[in-house]
Amino acid sequence: MVGSSEKVVRIGLAAPGTRMDPALAERVTAFAAELYGPRVELIFHPQCFLSSGHFAGDDDARAAAILDIANDPGFDALWFARGGYGACRIAETVIPQLNEAAQAKAWLGYSDIGFLLAGLRRAGFPRIAHGPMPVDMAREGGEAAVRRGLSWLVDGATSALERGVTPGHPNLAFNLTILSQLLGTPLEPDFSGAVILLEDVGEYMYRLDRYFFHVTSNPNVQRCAGLRLGRCSAIPSNDPDFGMTEEEVARFWCARSGIPYLGRADIGHDNENKVVPFG
Amino acid sequence: MVGSSEKVVRIGLAAPGTRMDPALAERVTAFAAELYGPRVELIFHPQCFLSSGHFAGDDDARAAAILDIANDPGFDALWFARGGYGACRIAETVIPQLNEAAQAKAWLGYSDIGFLLAGLRRAGFPRIAHGPMPVDMAREGGEAAVRRGLSWLVDGATSALERGVTPGHPNLAFNLTILSQLLGTPLEPDFSGAVILLEDVGEYMYRLDRYFFHVTSNPNVQRCAGLRLGRCSAIPSNDPDFGMTEEEVARFWCARSGIPYLGRADIGHDNENKVVPFG
Numbered sequence: 001m002v003g004s005s006e007k008v009v010r011i012g013l014a015a016p017g018t019r020m021d022p023a024l025a026e027r028v029t030a031f032a033a034e035l036y037g038p039r040v041e042l043i044f045h046p047q048c049f050l051s052s053g054h055f056a057g058d059d060d061a062r063a064a065a066i067l068d069i070a071n072d073p074g075f076d077a078l079w080f081a082r083g084g085y086g087a088c089r090i091a092e093t094v095i096p097q098l099n100e101a102a103q104a105k106a107w108l109g110y111s112d113i114g115f116l117l118a119g120l121r122r123a124g125f126p127r128i129a130h131g132p133m134p135v136d137m138a139r140e141g142g143e144a145a146v147r148r149g150l151s152w153l154v155d156g157a158t159s160a161l162e163r164g165v166t167p168g169h170p171n172l173a174f175n176l177t178i179l180s181q182l183l184g185t186p187l188e189p190d191f192s193g194a195v196i197l198l199e200d201v202g203e204y205m206y207r208l209d210r211y212f213f214h215v216t217s218n219p220n221v222q223r224c225a226g227l228r229l230g231r232c233s234a235i236p237s238n239d240p241d242f243g244m245t246e247e248e249v250a251r252f253w254c255a256r257s258g259i260p261y262l263g264r265a266d267i268g269h270d271n272e273n274k275v276v277p278f279g
Numbered sequence: 280m281v282g283s284s285e286k287v288v289r290i291g292l293a294a295p296g297t298r299m300d301p302a303l304a305e306r307v308t309a310f311a312a313e314l315y316g317p318r319v320e321l322i323f324h325p326q327c328f329l330s331s332g333h334f335a336g337d338d339d340a341r342a343a344a345i346l347d348i349a350n351d352p353g354f355d356a357l358w359f360a361r362g363g364y365g366a367c368r369i370a371e372t373v374i375p376q377l378n379e380a381a382q383a384k385a386w387l388g389y390s391d392i393g394f395l396l397a398g399l400r401r402a403g404f405p406r407i408a409h410g411p412m413p414v415d416m417a418r419e420g421g422e423a424a425v426r427r428g429l430s431w432l433v434d435g436a437t438s439a440l441e442r443g444v445t446p447g448h449p450n451l452a453f454n455l456t457i458l459s460q461l462l463g464t465p466l467e468p469d470f471s472g473a474v475i476l477l478e479d480v481g482e483y484m485y486r487l488d489r490y491f492f493h494v495t496s497n498p499n500v501q502r503c504a505g506l507r508l509g510r511c512s513a514i515p516s517n518d519p520d521f522g523m524t525e526e527e528v529a530r531f532w533c534a535r536s537g538i539p540y541l542g543r544a545d546i547g548h549d550n551e552n553k554v555v556p557f558g
Contacts, residue, residue, distance in 0.1 A: 053522020054485055085485040088492045181489050184463045185496035206333055206364040210460055213367045217464035243332020 009036075009154050011077045012069030013044045013134065016091075017112045018084025019056040020048040020135065025081065028134040031143060032150055040154055042134075045069060048081045055086050063090040066116075070094075070102035077153045078102075080109030080116075082135035087115040091187055095119045106153055109133050111201075111269065114178035121172065121189040121278050130173035130197070130267065131160070131275035145271045152275045162197070162266050162274035164228065170194035173230070173267055173276035177203060180211045183218050191224040195262065197276055198250075199230030201269035205242035208232060209249050216257035226260035231268030288315075288433050290356045291348030292323045292413065295370075296391045297363025298335040299327040299414065304360065307413040310422060311429060319433055321413075324348060327360050334365050342369040345395075349373075349381035356432045357381075359388030359395075361414035366394040370466055374398045385432055388412050390480075390548065393457035400451065400468040400557050409452035409476070409546065410439070410554035424550045431554045441476070441545050441553035443507065449473035452509070452546055452555035456482060459490045462497050470503040474541065476555055477529075478509030480548035484521035487511060488528050495536035505539035510547030 013025075025044045032042050047065035050057030057065070069078050094116070107120060107128040120128045132149035136142045151157035158167075165171045172189065176198040182188055198215075200208060215221055232246040244252070247264070254261035266274045292304075304323045311321050326344035329336030336344070348357050373395070386399060386407040399407045411428035415421045430436035437446075444450045451468065455477045461467055477494075479487060494500055511525040523531070526543070533540035545553045 051519070053520060054517060055522070085489060088489060180460070181493045183493075184498070185493060210364060210367060214460045214462075214464060219463070238333060240330070241332060243334075 008039060008041055010041045010075050011079050011153055012075040013042060013048060013079050013081040014065040014069055015048040015056040015081040016062050016066060016116060017086030019051050020081045022049050024138055028137050028146060031146060036154060044081060059089050063093045066094050067097055070105060071099045073101040077106040079153060080113045080133055082133055083111030083113050085112050087112050091115045091119045095123050108149055108153055111175050112178060114174045115182055115187055118182050118189050119187040129275050129277040132273050139271055141271050145273055148275060160275040162276045164265060165276055168279055170279045171197060171276050172278055173197035176200040176211045180214045191220050193225050195226050195228060196224050197228045197230055197265040197267055199268045200232045202234045204236050205238045208246055212249055212253040216253040216259055222257055222259060224259060226262040227254055228262045228265035230265040231270060233269055287318060287320055289320045289354050290358050290432055291354040292321060292327060292358050292360040293344040293348055294327040294335040294360045295341050295345060295395060296365030298330050299360045301328050303417055307416050307425060310425060314429065315433060323360060338368050341365065342372045345373050346376055349384060350378045352380040356385040358432060359392045359412055361412055362390030362392050364391050366391050370394050370398045374402050387428055387432055390454050391457060393453045394461055394466055397461050397468050398466040408554050408556040411552050418550055420550050424552055427554060439554040441555045443544060444555055447558050449558045450476060450555050451557055452476035455479040455490045459493045470499050472504050474505050474507060475503050476507045476509055476544040476546055478547045479511045481513045483515050484517045487525055491528055491532040495532040495538055501536055501538060503538060505541040506533055507541045507544035509544040510549060512548055
């Protein structure tokens with residue numbers, strides 16, 4: 001945009017679940033500098049590198065890091081550095097303390113971060129999206145995912161978006177496991193009229209089937225406009241073979257619950273993971 | 280009981296999830312004959328030994344087997360032969376078709392069978408219990424568990440009961456994972472005033488923590504009288520160490536949600552698993 005070249009985009013990073021590898025953070029910072037030069041600043045909160053048992057710092061430290069970045073009008077975006085279990089422990093502490101600067105920001109992440117995205121959606125935050133995170137740099141060819149995430153955060157690039165997503169229409173993307181685990185909690189958003197996009201990683205077929213039972217049996221979820229299935233990767237082998245693929249499972253439960261099955265979605269725990277603004 | 284010695288107790292067995300090993304079924308039948316002679320008859324429905332992908336027969340076959348036994352006044356009890364994923368696929372088909380003979384029966388099982396126990400509780404069935412199943416015979420020393428299950432089914436033996444259970448008071452025992460996966464579905468029972476007993480097997484600490492978040496955040500669960508923690512066995516190692524034990528996790532989430540933590544419970548995926556009538 002003419003005239004906007006002077007504006008520096010400042011992106012703060014926090015890790016609400018598990019610890020970020022400092023070397024990986026450096027690689028992502030260097031990559032952003034290569035792509036955007038001084039126009040973009042990535043600032044990893046020191047909390048990202050803390051360690052407290054399973055987590056990147058205790059609950060207080062992880063909550064404080066999000067608040068530090070989110071409530072500071074000097075940051076344009078809060079990019080979650082990575083997932084890994086932990087966001088559900090702090091989401092209900094963080095969300096009521098967020099201010100107008102937090103509301104104005106772009107928020108991006110996926111996987112366990114879905115707990116926060118759900119709660120932010122419920123709280124009416126307008127600029128939240130499901131999509132790549134810095135940790136994706138660790139994947140082979142992960143630069144593509146990181147570049148895509150950055151392009152949405154920095155320029156709102158439409159090329160980063162999942163192709164079936166209609167801008168402005170509610171499209172709520174989640175990890176299937178995380179969605180199951182937030183239903184009935186204070187983080188559960190309203191699904192009326194929304195398209196739900198689901199992906200998963202590392203779950204047995206019998207667990208995917210069970211999650212689909214749980215999610216599609218939920219009255220709030222049943223008010224959605226339809227469901228799209230992202231990639232379910234790294235499914236451990238079932239003995240005996242489960243007898244259905246993940247798409248057959250999704251179709252089965254959609255048919256049984258009266259939810260329109262709207263086909264596949266281009267999201268997943270991989271380099272091809274596209275950005276889904278909640279709209 | 281004087282005069283009751285002539286009465287033969289007929290126990291029908293179905294497998295709503297995965298297939299029962301026929302040799303194991305024979306061992307259990309022989310063991311019951313050894314304990315009770317002709318006074319007790321165990322009749323494994325042929326469905327127990329079917330195979331359809333992951334399941335002991337397709338959904339129709341598994342549902343039909345339960346109905347065959349449950350609705351037949353010739354059977355005194357329906358004992359679930361084993362768990363293994365599958366009950367949630369058929370519970371909503373089965374329960375509305377159950378008759379008065381089914382209501383009068385004793386029902387016993389645990390693990391994945393919790394989906395059915397929950398739905399039966401919701402439907403007002405008075406004689407359902409969480410406890411040992413024939414498949415427990417495969418454990419080292421498993422005879423103790425099978426004997427305990429039989430003694431409750433045949434004689435309503437109080438020696439089989441979990442020692443903290445007050446007869447007549449609602450005590451709802453579940454596998455933690457299964458409880459999480461039935462919340463918000465048509466199988467969810469009313470927890471008001473009930474003591475909830477939870478056990479689990481083979482789940483990572485971070486998943487146990489996540490299940491506790493999910494379960495204790497639920498408004499219906501929060502109306503319970505308190506929570507007791509059974510055994511959580513075969514927890515895979517967390518890297519790094521999670522930093523809390525399962526009891527610390529249970530206490531944390533109970534404190535946070537205002538649910539009284541009432542201590543440990545003598546249930547689990549093991550030989551010591553006691554019987555918990557839902558009361």
